[in-house]
Amino acid sequence: MSKLWGGRFTKQTDSFTDHFHSSISFDQRMYKEDITGSIAHAGMLGAQGIIPADDAKLIQKTLKEILEDIESGKVEFDEKAEDIHMNIETILIERIGDVGKRLHTGRSRNDQVALDIRMYVKEEIKNIEELILNLAEVLNDIAKKNTDTIMPGYTHLQRAQPITLAHHVLAYVEMLKRDYDRLESTYKHTNVMPLGSGALAGTTYPLDRQMVCDALGFDSITLNSLDGVSDRDFCIELLNSLSILMMHLSRFCEEIILWSSHEFKFIELDDAYSTGSSIMPQKKNPDMAELIRGKTGRVYGYLMGLLTTMKGLPLAYNKDMQEDKEGVFAAIDTVKMCVPVFTNMVKTMTVRKENMLSAAKGGFTNATDAADWLVKQGVPFRDAHAIIGQLVLYCINHNTNLDDLSLEEYKAISPVFNESVYDAIRVEKCVEARNIVGGPSKEYITKLIGINDEYIKNLR
Numbered sequence: 001m002s003k004l005w006g007g008r009f010t011k012q013t014d015s016f017t018d019h020f021h022s023s024i025s026f027d028q029r030m031y032k033e034d035i036t037g038s039i040a041h042a043g044m045l046g047a048q049g050i051i052p053a054d055d056a057k058l059i060q061k062t063l064k065e066i067l068e069d070i071e072s073g074k075v076e077f078d079e080k081a082e083d084i085h086m087n088i089e090t091i092l093i094e095r096i097g098d099v100g101k102r103l104h105t106g107r108s109r110n111d112q113v114a115l116d117i118r119m120y121v122k123e124e125i126k127n128i129e130e131l132i133l134n135l136a137e138v139l140n141d142i143a144k145k146n147t148d149t150i151m152p153g154y155t156h157l158q159r160a161q162p163i164t165l166a167h168h169v170l171a172y173v174e175m176l177k178r179d180y181d182r183l184e185s186t187y188k189h190t191n192v193m194p195l196g197s198g199a200l201a202g203t204t205y206p207l208d209r210q211m212v213c214d215a216l217g218f219d220s221i222t223l224n225s226l227d228g229v230s231d232r233d234f235c236i237e238l239l240n241s242l243s244i245l246m247m248h249l250s251r252f253c254e255e256i257i258l259w260s261s262h263e264f265k266f267i268e269l270d271d272a273y274s275t276g277s278s279i280m281p282q283k284k285n286p287d288m289a290e291l292i293r294g295k296t297g298r299v300y301g302y303l304m305g306l307l308t309t310m311k312g313l314p315l316a317y318n319k320d321m322q323e324d325k326e327g328v329f330a331a332i333d334t335v336k337m338c339v340p341v342f343t344n345m346v347k348t349m350t351v352r353k354e355n356m357l358s359a360a361k362g363g364f365t366n367a368t369d370a371a372d373w374l375v376k377q378g379v380p381f382r383d384a385h386a387i388i389g390q391l392v393l394y395c396i397n398h399n400t401n402l403d404d405l406s407l408e409e410y411k412a413i414s415p416v417f418n419e420s421v422y423d424a425i426r427v428e429k430c431v432e433a434r435n436i437v438g439g440p441s442k443e444y445i446t447k448l449i450g451i452n453d454e455y456i457k458n459l460r
Contacts, residue, residue, distance in 0.1 A: 026329060038059075078090070111199075112227075129183050162366065164442075193218035196212065247296060385407065
């Protein structure tokens with residue numbers, strides 16, 4: 001096969017060079033975007049009189065036929081044609097001859113690929129955003145069912161203060177809302193049309209870039225041709241946004257792994273999202289959570305890979321930039337696999353409410369509330385902190401809890417104590433007393449659930 005760019009060359013490229021140079025093995029997934037962009041470009045060329053209107057119409061008609069043939073499995077791409085752009089153009093020329101050779105007027109593969117990847121990323125962002133909303137909705141529903149499910153909140157993985165499971169999972173909903181917002185920002189930066197930038201310096205043809213922009217549904221056009229062909233900021237931004245999303249999933253997966261262990265027994269994962277051991281018959285392993293946690297590192301790697309690829313490139317386009325697509329595609333695929341699995345895993349898990357409550361009642365999670373009770377009796381906070389610290393030490397030495405101490409034992413540490421301290425340190429009371437914006441009280445959590453319901457509804 002002769003190269004469409006081979007005019008100044010005296011011999012064909014080596015077969016190994018063809019293989020090394022080719023990107024069709026991975027960029028073929030952009031066939032729809034490439035054809036759609038070419039249809040818009042051809043229409044504009046015809047409208048501007050740059051090529052005959054009849055030729056433009058024939059090109060558009062044939063491109064639509066090629067698209068149908070690809071989607072029906074009638075087209076095989078050729079590695080020697082290098083990439084998706086040259087494959088489509090080669091097929092076009094084979095079908096309509098010299099007319100097909102007019103399509104590439106006023107453009108370069110440099111701005112063509114920039115267009116294709118932007119169109120592809122735009123669509124995938126919307127797909128991932130929907131997955132995020134699905135997960136947020138599931139977590140919000142879990143919260144609705146667990147506004148009274150008391151559990152320990154942790155710092156340093158040590159029991160700290162009593163909260164509810166609703167409060168805990170809604171923390172992740174807040175993270176997901178920010179993940180959604182980051183993707184929306186990425187979408188905005190991606191939704192700029194680069195076609196017309198040419199190889200790097202635009203073109204002498206009277207292109208109507210706005211016509212192409214409108215036809216393809218972009219918000220605006222790139223204002224500098226060098227930037228138009230060499231920018232991959234949006235890809236880096238996408239990988240960053242996906243990395244943060246995966247980090248959030250990974251953090252929750254770590255908790256799922258801990259909570260499903262015999263040491264915690266806070267939850268039990270559904271059999272459909274667990275595996276067993278080949279040697280230990282009693283095992284039920286949280287493999288899905290572990291895999292999501294593991295695949296997070298893979299997405300991080302794609303981000304670092306593209307940052308490293310781009311860091312030393314002079315303007316404008318360089319072949320190094322061909323390396324952008326595999327990482328972007330793989331990261332998108334990974335996220336689109338992980339989010340639904342995670343969503344169904346948490347949706348089907350069983351919550352062991354009694355074990356969560358038992359854990360909240362142990363570990364002195366009500367110690368801060370005991371100190372707050374003293375403050376409300378007029379004791380300075382630092383003195384109250386020291387008094388409760390002494391009580392906790394006493395409990396540790398006597399293998400008991402604050403709830404089980406007699407009033408005499410309390411008074412032995414401080415005469416300020418009276419019977420009302422027992423009500424103040426009930427874990428249920430500790431939770432409900434924190435009725436402020438951001439707190440775990442049922443009243444506030446119910447409001448936040450409603451806010452989240454409205455948030456999800458408005459985005460759909």
